[in-house]
Amino acid sequence: MADLPVHTIVFEILTRVPTKDVGRSKSVCKQWYALLSTQDFVRIHCSRSLVSSNQRVLLIDDLTCSVRPIISKSNDYGPSSIVIFPFHHQNNDVSILSHLNGLLCVCLNHTYELLLWSATTTAFKRFSTPDSNGFYINNLDAVGLYVDTDDDYKVLHIKRRSGVLGVYVYSRDVDSWRNIPFITRQDYLSPHFNWSAGTFCGTKRVICFDVNSEQFKEISFPPVPSIGMVQGVLVNVNSSRPCFKSVPG
Template identity: 90%
Template sequence: MADLPVHTIVFEILTRVPAKDVGRSKSVCKQWYALLSTQDFVRIHCSRSLVSSNQRVLLIDDLTCSVHPIIFQSNDYGPSSIVTFPFHHHNNDVSILSHLNGLLCVYLNHTYELLLWNPTTTAFKHLSTPDSHGFYINNLDAIGLYVDADDDYKVLHIKRRSGVLGVYVYSREVDSWRNIPFITRQEYLSVTPC
């Protein structure tokens, strides 16, 4: 029996397995790690996970985080799996600000820190830096996640402080923040109720 090409194993077989198993498969070898980390793999895996039997909802309450399958026939949730927070937090302290392909940008209310967190693998990354990047203030800031043309996950952080608007982008690949020049009209700088 001939050996299967790696590309077939990765893109025809591993795109059909649960995300947790994909995470484990990254440790097989450097080639698999590189292939399983591409945006093409993520897109194919996500599209194959979009069948109703694979849909899940993440619920966070005081001390726990749970993942429930969605039962579309009854518009209800199935039995939960508990996901432990791998980072230090207090009761009612974690807020989800943005999500993309299973990756969450969360905010710790007591420290104002931003984190990237994958609840499936429990891996996380603090985005705060000594020079005040990666700190979020509720009702003043906005956060978004996106993937750029080079398949790098980015966090867009728009900060409004004392009438000054700052736009910053965190690169997961480079593991650093950079300031983006942004010209805006004065009315966007004031805090007014919608």
């Protein structure tokens, strides 16, 4: 029996194995390490992991984060495994702001730097720049990840500084930031207006972002009671396993 080509082993077999086994496989040889670190491998591995049996929960600790699989049939968790952060950070100062297909946008809270981190390959990318792009401030900013029609992973960063609102897009392929237009509305500049990470909601309005045209639009918020405080949350709902977020009344 002829040996399988390395490309077949990596992209047809290893894209279907758990993340922990992918990490071990990177030590086989330099060729495997290079292939397992490519964007193509990460994208395929993540897409094949998007089933209920491959869902994970990440719990951040002091210097590591533990990963526990969700057992959908029993609504329970499997045994945890430890992932050591590959980037230097201080205790309890890492925040996960957004995620997409296994790629996470992380903020180092002591420096406010934004990073892209793949738990699959353990690779990470700092994309802060000397001209202040790539720095995140809680309650003033919002961050979201998306993929365009060219399979380029991008970071959308809405930030408010000294009464000025700017929107910037980072491209992973070209490794650079650029400014894009936003909706002109004075109340979005108010310090009393808070953004939520990955979900862009305003008073009686929801801000939508088209990832292909990279344009914004507003839609009306659903009717709410006229008294009291109401919190709206956007969630993804799977037809077989709906997920809801409970908010105290």
